[in-house]
Amino acid sequence: MSIRLFTVIPCFDEEAVLRETAARLRAKYASLVSDGVISDDSRILFVNDGSDDATWQIIRDLHGGDPVFQGISLAGNCGHQNALLAGLNTAASLCDAAITMDADLQDDPDAIDAMLEKYAGGADIVYGVRSERKKDSIFKRNTAQVFYRLMHAMGAKIVYNHADFRLMSARALQALLQFGEVNLFLRGMIPMIGFPSAEVTYERGERAAGKSKYPVKAMVRFAVQGITSFSVEPIRMITRLGFFIFFVSILVLIYSLVRHYTGHTITGWTTTVLSVWSIGGLMMISLGVLGEYIGRIYMESKGRPRYIITEYLKDEKDTPDLIDRKGIV
Ligand code: UDP
Ligand code: MG
DSSP, X not given: OOBOEEEEEEESSOTTTHHHHHHHHHHHHHHHHHTTSBOTTOEEXXXXXXXXXXXXXXXXXXXXXXXXXXXXXXXXXXXXXXXXXXXXXXXXXXXXXXEEOOTTSOSOTTHHHHHHHHHHTTXXXXXXXXXXXXXXXXXXXXXXXXXXXXXXXXXXOOOTTEEEEEEEEHHHHHHHTTOOOSSOOHHHHHHHHOOOEEEEEEOOOXXXXXXXXXXXXXXXXXXXXXXXXXXXXXXXHHHHHHHHHHHHHHHHHHHHHHHHHTTOOOOOHHHHHHHHHHHHHHHHHHHHHHHHXXXXXXXXXXXXXXXXXXXXXXXXXXXXXXXXXXXXX
């Protein structure tokens, strides 16, 4: 029995690569339909994340020329994770399974076959796991490794070398949509759903065209998001550090009293200045970490919409049941 598959592709200023991506996926869909794996009403859903270039116009043209392409447009740039969620929320009630992949062809469309096999074998979630990182810059490769280690040390169950290329069954999508947080880190949330999962290994290619939308600043922001939305370990570290410094200060106190009563002049300036600066620095860092969490609580407490959909280019029959009220059509 063939299933209705949606492939959700977030696009932010992707005019340079979009047509090529569309053509590659179109060919993939054609072969999957003719093999009877997916039904011919399966769709490729582009999510325009507030692009400033011709991205939305290209999506319109694609939709006009071939109903396999659908598109939703978000009001403004909501970020990669929110764009993915907007697409998944729209697809959830329309499909049997949805795949998410990047617009730049770094995620290999040929891995879709293996994902569908695992789905047919009973997996609700199939993670695309990259086999190697040769194509990434040395910097990106190393920072990514450090990040995965850090996340594991902090207790978040993220899948090693998996980004946002994955398949989810309709059941898993419905479960995901129950997560109401605005600070989204999908690759940490999805393993928490706990449905049967599988992995498919693929070779991550180079961006086919255009520029990366994740400069170092955005990478760091995303890493902080990942850690703070899954772990309070940084706050615990501050507490431990506080106890440690308190312990050291008792030793210093004893030492200074001994020096005082044995009649030695207190050695002064260097240690005083050093301790003032180091403790001051640690306090600032600690406040910063607390601030990070308070900021997130603030954002969550507002309960603002995670994205707002302004337009949906769809099939007539497709009326999505938007569970997530934060997405408005
Ligand atoms: N993206 C998005 N909104 C953003 C930033 C990125 O929808 O604010 C999309 C982008 O169009 C691409 C995917 O997220 O499809 C991954 O971005 P990119 O390839 O630039 O990241 P990299 O692979 O360099 O980490
Ligand atoms: Mg990319």
